Ligand code: HEC
C-alpha cells in the first residue's frame with residue numbers, strides 16, 4: 001500500500017495511532033482495548049467485528065485504520081475524496097437495500113427509495129438532513145406567505161412587489177412597477193426563502209419548537225426554552241468549499257444563552273459563564289470592566305476595528321407627528337442638541353459623528369477624494385445650495401408653505 005521508496009513515508013502510528021516514542025513497553029506504545037478479555041492476543045478474536053462495536057474509536061483505528069468509522073482520521077488527510085465518496089456510496093447508506101426489501105414485500109408501494117439506516121462512529125443513529133433543492137416555487141411561496149403573515153419589514157417590502165412569477169427553470173421575476181424604491185431589488189435578495197414542503201401556511205403564526213428547514217452551516221441541535229439554543233456544525237454543509245466561506249464556521253458547537261436583563265447578562269460575564277461579549281454601552285466600557293478576571297488578565301477588553309460601515313445611534317424625528325411638521329422646529333432642536341458636550345460629559349468622548357453612510361469602511365469618502373473630484377463635487381454642491389436657497393426664497397415670497405429639508 002505505501003512503500004518506503006515512494007514519495008510518502010508513513011510510520012506505523014501515522015495510520016494505526018499509538019505512541020511512537022522509543023523505549024516504551026508494549027502496553028505503553030499500543031492502544032489498549034476497553035474489554036481486555038476479548039482481545040487477549042495479537043490475533044483477532046472470533047467475531048471481532050461485533051467486539052469492535054464496544055471499543056473506543058482509538059482502538060478501532062489501532063486494529064484496523066481502514067475501518068470506515070476511523071478512516072477519515074487515519075487516511076483522510078491524503079485520501080479525503082475517496083473516503084467521502086465511500087461514505088456517500090450506495091453500498092454504505094443502503095437506501096436501495098431497504099427500499100428493495102420493503103417494495104418486494106409489499107410494505108412500501110414505490111420504487112423511490114427513501115429508507116436507510118446509518119450510524120455515527122460512536123454507534124448513535126444519524127439523522128438525514130433535508131437536501132430538497134430550493135425551487136422558484138419556494139421563492140414565490142415565501143413571497144406570498146410573508147407579505148401576508150411575515151414580520152412588519154417582510155410585509156412592507158414584499159408588499160411593494162406587484163407580482164412574482166417563475167421564469168425558465170430556476171428563475172423568479174419580481175414585478176416592482178410602482179414601488180419607487182431603488183433599494184428594493186437588493187433587499188429582495190436578502191429575504192428569507194422558506195421550504196414550501198415544510199411550512200403549513202395555516203399554522204405559520206403559531207409558536208413551535210420544530211426547527212425550520214435551513215441551508216446554513218449550522219443545525220439546531222438543542223433548545224432549552226427561554227434559556228438557550230445550541231447549534232452544531234453541519235459536517236455536510238454544501239457551501240463548505242466556496243471561496244466566500246474560507247476560514248469561516250470554525251466552531252463545532254455554538255450556544256446562545258438568553259438573559260432578559262442587561263445587568264444580569266453582564267454579571268454572568270464577570271463570573272465567566274460565557275466567553276465573548278460585545279460592549280455597546282460607553283459608560284460600562286469605561287467603568288464596568290474592573291472585576292477580578294479583568295484585573296488578573298483572564299479577560300481581555302479590546303476594540304476590534306472591523307472595517308464595516310458604522311451603524312448609528314441618535315434621535316430621529318417622527319415627521320408624521322404634527323409637532324415636528326415645521327422644519328424650523330426640527331432645525332432648532334438639532335441646534336439645541338450639544339453633541340460635543342454630551343459626548344464629553346456622559347460618554348467619555350467615545351462617540352464619533354458619522355459623516356456618511358459608509359463611515360468607517362473603505363467605501364467611506366473621508367480623506368480619499370481626488371483633488372479634481374473634490375473641486376467638481378464642491379462646485380456641484382455650491383450650485384445645489386444656491387438653487388435650494390433661491391427656490392426657498394421664491395416659495396416663501398409667494399406665501400406658499402415652506403419646503404422640507
Ligand atoms: C497506510 C496506513 C498503514 C500503515 C503506515 C501501517 N498500517 Fe498496519 N494496517 C493498515 C490497515 C488499513 C490494516 C488493516 C488491513 C486489513 O484488515 O485488511 C492494517 C493491519 C495491520 C495489522 C493487522 C491487525 C489485525 O490484527 O488485524 C498489523 C499487525 C499491522 N497493520 C501492523 C503495522 C505495523 C507494525 C506498521 C508499521 C511498520 C503498520 N501496520 C503500518 C494500515 C497501515
Ligand code: HEC
Pocket residue numbers: 001002003006007008010014015065066074075076077078079
Ligand atoms: C500522508 C498521506 C497518506 C496517508 C495518511 C495515507 N495515504 Fe495512502 N497513499 C498516499 C499516496 C501519496 C499514495 C500514492 C502512492 C505513493 O506515492 O505512495 C497512496 C496510495 C495508496 C494506495 C494505493 C492506491 C493505488 O492506486 O495503487 C492505497 C490502497 C492506499 N494509499 C490506502 C491508504 C489507506 C487505507 C490509508 C489509511 C489507513 C492511507 N492510504 C493513508 C498517501 C497517504
